[in-house]
Amino acid sequence: MTIIAVGYSRLSKEDVNKQGWDNDSESIKNQHYLIRDYAEKKGWQLVEIYSDDDYKGSDRSRPEFNRLISDMYAHKFQVIICKTQSRFARDIELIEKYIHGVFMEENIRFVTIEDHIDTANMNSSSKKISQLHGLTDTWYLEDLSHNISDVLDIKRKKGEYIASWPLYGYLKSPDDKNRLIVDPVAAEVVRSIYQMYLAGNGLQRIANSLNQRSIPNPLKYKRDAGMKIGAKSRMTSKSFLWRNDTIGRILDNQMYIGDMVQGKLKKVSYKSKKLVRQPEEEWIIAESKHPPIIDRNTWERVRSIRKSRIKPRRDGIVSMFSGKIRCLECKELMYAVTYPRQINGRKSKTEFNTTFRCSKKMMNKEACPATGISMASLEKYIIDELKKLSELYFDECIIQDQLTVTDGRQETLEGMKQEEFRLKRLLEENKLAVTTLYLDKVKGLLMEKQFVQISEQLAESGRIAESALKKVMREREGLSREQSKEENLMEIILKYKDIERLDRNIVLELIDIIYVGKEDRKKNQRVIQIAWNF
Template sequence: MLAEVEKGNIGTIIVKDMSRLGRNYVQMGMLREQLRRANVRLIAVNEGVDTGSGFDDDFLPFRDVINEYYAKDISKKIKSTFKAKGESGKHVASSPPYGYLKDSEDKNQWVIDEVAAPIVRRIFRMTLEGYGPYQIATQFTAEHIPIPACHQAQLGVGLWQNREIKYPYKWTSSTIAHILQKHEYLGHTVNFKTRKHFKDKKSHYVDKDQWLIFEDTHAPIIDQETFDNVQRIRGQVRRYPDGWGEAHPLTGLMYCADCGGKMYVHRVNNGKRVPMYVCGNYAKQPVGTLCRSAHRIKADHVMEIVAKTIKEVIQYASLDKERFAEEIQSHIEDRQTVDFTEQRKRMTVCEKRIGELEMLIAKIYEDNALGKLSDKRYTMLYNQYKGEQEQLQGELDGYKTEQAQYENDRKSAARFLKLVERYSNAEEMTTVMLNEFVERIIVHERDRKGSADTTQKIEIYFNFIGEYIPPTMAEKEPTPEELEEMRKKEARKDKLHQNYLKRKANGKQKEYEERTKAKKKAQIDEQKKQIRAEDREKGIYFHAGVPNIPRAGKQAVM
């Protein structure tokens, strides 16, 4: 309308009252001034406003303020209604997320959509297998799976049921990522994730700590373990930096033992494509300040060790399930450093004293009101009692948290046993299996850097139970013969190292290294050419270096 006013196509605007034109008093003042300059007549029938007849109510600015206040008041009342509904545990969303439908008998209840739910499960499953949102979206688009908006429109629900969907099978990575973040698939009701302002009518996301979550309100599509593993993968995964767009299965699981930082995968491209993991803090400038070494380790070696460990755990469990269950439970209890018997006694004492303090606070309040206790004395006693009460309450809350963690750990043993039983017949380790078993892998530095004959320790922490080494893989005490062999081996290493130092001193080592380097460089260059040719056949291209171009105004010297 304002565009038509500026063009001069509108001469008169008639409204029922000024609130129909707007409820923002600042914008209304600017609008009336704009209409006056454009010589446009404004008529508000119910309020008797007619700028064309020279009658302009001086009370109009106050009416605008009242109109805005009215809109704000209505907004508050609507919000309070939604808040009451949301706090009662009912869904406040206008339509359920993809994978659910409203119950035909009770619109406040959600039931599983048997058509869409398998798609949701497949999205989570593919993420566990190492696929990213873009890869999943591309796959679904190729399979002509209807997007969530199209599927809901076909069912006659959602916001797109009366709109035309131009690309009904075009999945996007943002759609996949949005689905992977929804706690509703766990069977929970999540309210107040967004907030809308009464002026701009736009929804704004709020912090997660302001959400209101009611657990187990409807049937879940995804179990908690799968959801947690997906969030961990999504939060830590990093694609190869060379444009291949792949993610190594170990990404998000590897951590440095010294600095605790994440380890990231790199491709060694010296004629071979060998994935290596290095500490992410080591390379940060200046190099070596945040972490003393790179903790470099081949991904294939880690995969081999992890696969062997998981296989040993499964085989050991299959021999005697009851004994394995007792051992896992004992392993979890050994991690507990708290005497819960004494803790429960202390909790009883804290609860009793908190109740006594509450009665004392009520007593001094009554004495102060009756004039038996001065205000100064009341304030001093109140602060004393309240401070002790808050201290005891904090201690009690800490005990309750530890108790809840202990109970959760007890359940974790059963969950791990269930996981082992599920993969009892697995022949090889898959990416899904890796992510379901392993929580994190701690990598230590090699004990002899620069040597092929070295040892590098890694620690494998399993989901639910933490670090665990099956008895079949436990280190055994070496025999005297093995100790003697180890001594001879170390002596040979020292002798070779002394010979190396002599060659380095007389210059022969440098000559040998230069000859070896030149020979190896020729081999690597040839292998790189072959790799580049393979990449071009696959459609993978690398940017060629741009030659230095002289700046304008300066002459290039040849």
Template sequence: MSGATNKITALYCRLSQEDERLGESLSIENQKTILLEYAKKNHFPNPVFFVDDGYSGTNYDRPGFQSMLVEIEAGRVGIVITKDLSRLGRNSALTGLYTNFTFPQYGVRYIAINDNYDTIDPNSVNNDFAGIKNWFNEFYARDTSRKIRAVQKAKGERGVPLTVNVPYGYVKDPENPKHWLVDPEAAAVVKRIFSMCMEGRGPSQIAKQLQEDKVLTVSAYKQSHGRAAAAISEDPYAWKDSTVVGILERREYTGCTVNFKTYTNSIWDKKQRLNPVENQAVFPNTHERIIDDDVFEKVQEIRSQRHRMTRTGKSSIFSGMVYCADCGSKMQYGSSNNRDFNQDFFDCALHKKNRSKCRGHFIRVKVLEGQVLNHVQRVTDYILCHEDYFRKVMEEQLRVESTEKLTVLKKQLARNEKRIADLKRLFMKIYEDNASGKLSDDRFDMMSQSYDAEQKQLEEEVLSIRQEIEVQEQQIENIEKVIQKAHKYVHIEELTPYALRELVSAIYVDAPDKSSGKRVQHIHIKYDGLGYIPLDELEAKEKA
């Protein structure tokens, strides 16, 4: 026996999900029985269990292990016993660190029963083989991890949802847990959150409104329906900005399954990192949608923009959508100190910084709103009366524009892909030259960094070009969406934030023309998914 009798004998048990599949022999109860019998047989004093049930041996940040470590560092442990070395952990380097350094440092004797490992006898042959056994334990963890990843990858590529937690707004289908059904009550809240975002409200404003309206938070709602074991916070209506953001960014609400959204670097580092969109797998129409695709995409666009508020705390429904027609700069929203809405305006950002680079494109919000509303009314009325002709004209216009853009984009894509292939060959060449001594290490480092930076930039451009090509190829489909929206908003009398965001993507403001003695100012509206609509030409042909 080692150590004073007032010290405890720590009996450590660990069981992971992978170990649990191997049967009863590794169960926590089985380990406890073996450890306690061994302690009694050898008259080890004050046995105390430290248990980690459901924890991987690759990670040492386990509550039971950490509690035992606190007792060891406090000098209250004389002996540590495990069923075998793998129960202590499956990282050969860290397991060796604890058995060879930490435990001896605090005068702790360590025993692994089934491996005949006991630090009281440093000359034991079994102790000499401990390093090899630790390596095999680590290999087992790596091999298990590879198999699990392979299974998950295969499931994910088949479109099986990999997420354990069903998104708020859905529930598991009782007949098929891998299929989701819409939860009407929660789905209504999801729709409301997207609607408020479309109206121009930010996550903090949305969270505040939900709290004021006494809407249960996600966790409180799930627990109220018996779907969560976690305790409700003191305020079940205290929505957080991050929760709102998470809902607004979940593509699953469009009826698709999204797999491989996160990844881990290794079996040792369990931190979840966001996977780039191009590495994710998206499977459309796997469950009923709550949010339409165009609304989801519009919300992502809105969230990528910064809506400027004035010093008085005011903002405009047009914020982030108004641009200078000459220089392309955003026009900034401003208001008068007397809080008179009629004095609110937009002004070219570049003009405000440097008047010599851009003329004034100042426009009152009231004037802008009137012109936009008038144009929307004319467009929706025209489509309602001349739907077939509108479809024919816009299809021809988009076909011409898309053909020209696609030609340019595909040429640029081919150039970029060719250059990326050249860079890969050049890198292999300088690598071989460096290995053979023809190229110095310093020169190799400089050239490889340059090639790497250029390749990353080109790959980002390739991704952007491919996305734009996809957009151009889907242009014809957008005509039908615009026609549907026109039917929805025909005879519109007020320009609401939601209607504006759903119909319009950008507004370009011309400089005022005063040549006639009166101030005349034109705007150009880009409609969402369609671009500019040649309304004047269409109306002129109708009259002719």
């Protein structure tokens, strides 16, 4: 009676890591040779060899593995030959399920050439050997997964880019695949998205604008550049259009200010391909690791707006003061109400007035004593306040005083930098001394008592230096922030000293919040408080 046999072979990167490229004993070609030779010696008819190349032994979605199992249930063969059990699977669950379970139930003989596993002659001892191989292979995969994860985390912490494809707006450096450089074409699109958003455009309005100008979205841009874009079978014509969620992801991505942000997703386990999103506090962020496309000030302004969740009007535009005005009486937001202008006693169809009204009072007239304010009046008040600030800060005496203070501060900062450098060098010398001390002890040049005594002295001096370093770094950071804030104030005053009109971008840059009080119509007075961003 002719016995019908099939073979199964597999190779993956995990096996390359274990065996090394110099030893091709695990190669697919070698496995096929051994399987054919073994079948021929046994006198079995080998009808096919199923082969999965570049698939892990724990992967349950291996195409040829699953075809083998399907054909097994169809009783297309009687024997399965593998070079070793690990070629079939490196997962104890798969081994128990099939080799010690299903194959025996379906009367399928499983044979390995080098492990000498044969289910036709399986006894308690040989089963334990098979299970032991399965356990050690499972442990190996688990250890390998942890080691790879640790290595990748080290790379992430160093700010090395480890993803397969670059973020939209960047390219991988031709000199270093772990470093990003700016893609001038895509970067310009990213900048325009931020500019449009700060100008008051909603996400969908920005997406529509880009689609109307036939600007390729990130997916189409990748495809046109020859990059891998995933399963094409799931692509539709809509896949290559800009959408509001795509715009949102670009606006929320800290990578665009030059910070390397990685570790957002993590595999459930080494056995699964499923990725789960990690909490933001567990992301690995390395600051200033590649050229920024967006400056930090712009990023912070966009982030602030995104957190406020301000929605655009029906036309897709965000009002100039949206989310920035609160009632001084009840502290609730004030909403813009637009109505037609009266021209010659008739309502205009083309010209409109806008008034801001307390949202609480709009729900219940008796709930708040606030009175509305027109957009024109509020805009004029803010511009007048800016001009007053300009007059104050451009007083020659005040400017001279500020320059004197700034100069002295710069000298202090330089001194702090030098002290920081000295303390860091001291800590490095301390670490070197501890290492040298330990080596002297090992060599027998130092007694245990002397070693302990000097070690304690070095540890104490190290703690003092580390504490001093932290203090200097905190003080320097605080002084730098003050100086930066002062320079920013002067820059803003220079920029807007002759301003005549406001827009959404200017409001976002200058104003944190505006509190509008009720109007005293008898005195024609109203309290307005502005919390500036500078």
